[in-house]
Amino acid sequence: METVLIGGGSGFVGMHLSRKLRSAGYEVRHLSRTARPGGEFATFVWDVNTDVIDAAAFADVGYVINLAGAGIADERWTQERKKVIIESRTGSTRLLATTMARLGITPKLYLSASAIGYYGDRGEELLTEDAAPGDGFLSQSCVLWEESVGEVARLGIPVFINRTGIVLHPKEGALEKMLLPLKVRTSTYFGDGKQYFSWIHIEDLVGIYVFALENQLTGVYNGTAPNPVRSKAFAQSLGPALNKSALVVPAPAAALEVAMGEMSHTVLDSTRCSAAKIEAAGYRFAYPELSQALEQLLG
Secondary structure (H helix, E strand, O other): EEEEEEEEEOHHHHHHHHHHHOOOOOOOEEEEEOOOOOOOEEEEEEEEOOOOOOOHHHOOOOOOEOOOOOOOOOOOOHHHHHHHHHHHHHHHHHHHHHHHHHOOOOEEEEEEEEEEHHHHOOOOOEEEEOOOOOHHHHHHHHHHHHHHHHHHHHHOOEEEEEEEOOEOOOOOOHHHHHHHHHHOOEEEEEEOOOOOOOOHHHHHHHHHHHHHHOOOOOOOEEEEEOOEEEEHHHHHHHHHHHOOEEEEEEEHHHHHHHHHHHHHHHHHOOEOOOOOOHHOOOOOOOOOOOOHHHHHHHH
16 A cells, blocks of 8 residues: 655645545555644654654655645735745745755655646646746745745655645635525626636646556656636626526726725736647546536535
């Protein structure tokens, strides 16, 4: 039985991925800031801020996955918060790299999260993994995140990077918040609604990680479904998926910029990502169309 060690394993994506890996026959361990005796998965303590990590977590580990990072949309982007967002990602990667070097650990593959924020606001452009990074904080944070993974690669460990899109699950993440207005029969799109949302069903996201692990994929891949949709079309799809009539209304860009500040880029930027590379590698999406994903998640 292969052992997989996951940083950030107790988070939204981490728990879904952990259960998927366990069902596929892997032993799963988590790195966490707090011990969890009797938890669903064996947990070992680490603290990125103090460079503390339990070396016992690495015993007989075949794969390391790092999903750790402070939430992008959890708090307003002050300069201090931006620092936390970047350092939680680069610092966790660096701690894993230095620990593996110190212990002489060489896993078969190191898998890292990244995000499509790498590309910035790109309008209609279809973005492959070769596209240059964009401007602004989202792009800057993702560039630094991916550059930090180079510290792992320099140890001779193969690396896979997953640039993740908007992950869909009705009780967690972005979709949970998008469903709230439907309680009063409205559905909201952002700005003019023309910007592209590159989304992915949670099952496909964890499916890509497992596929990459089992097929030893290396390099950067977009973790997004093959068919991005515009913000307004996304909002229009939610009511029918719940068999509810809903008035589709805009949240004006100016109001979002006042309310959210620079963080408004998370909903106003247009990022139209291609999934051709992961499909060419052999991955088959369970939910390539938004209508299929929403029917499964909400129907």
